[in-house]
Amino acid sequence: MRELLSEADRLGVKVMYRKLDGKDGYYDPQADQIRIDPRLSLAQKRSALAHELGHAYYRHDCSTEIAEAQAWKRGSGLAVHPDEYMAAAMVYDSTQLIARELALTSKIVGEWERSWLPRLMRAPIFLERYGSYMINTASS
Numbered sequence: 001m002r003e004l005l006s007e008a009d010r011l012g013v014k015v016m017y018r019k020l021d022g023k024d025g026y027y028d029p030q031a032d033q034i035r036i037d038p039r040l041s042l043a044q045k046r047s048a049l050a051h052e053l054g055h056a057y058y059r060h061d062c063s064t065e066i067a068e069a070q071a072w073k074r075g076s077g078l079a080v081h082p083d084e085y086m087a088a089a090m091v092y093d094s095t096q097l098i099a100r101e102l103a104l105t106s107k108i109v110g111e112w113e114r115s116w117l118p119r120l121m122r123a124p125i126f127l128e129r130y131g132s133y134m135i136n137t138a139s140s
């Protein structure tokens with residue numbers, strides 16, 4: 001949560017907890033505010049905040065399919081740390097269990113697996129650190 005809140009600071013966006021109807025979170029570009037529903041679980045709050053920070057990064061002022069996709073991609077990159085993901089992935093073999101371990105929703109971890117994991121798997125530093133693990137799991 002702390003890393004997400006520092007990203008909000010960097011973007012100059014205030015994070016507030018407000019009961020929202022039918023939404024987990026909301027980004028208001030006019031007020032430079034993100035509102036998160038306080039009734040959510042920690043995993044839902046963290047995931048919603050990361051997603052809304054994605055909207056804030058692009059200063060989205062409406063919700064289109066493209067804006068949503070950008071917010072999920074950027075947000076998942078903020079929420080999921082590669083080392084924490086890999087530590088969880090060495091123990092758990094489903095997105096749902098990895099998400100639970102990371103205190104995030106399956107939706108945002110699934111997005112990270114689609115958007116960021118394939119790129120990381122081509123990065124030399126990532127291969128150096130986790131290459132032998134990935135070869136072992138691929139052959140098992």
Ligand SMILES: [Zn+2]
Pocket residue numbers: 051055063067068071
């Ligand atoms: Zn959205």
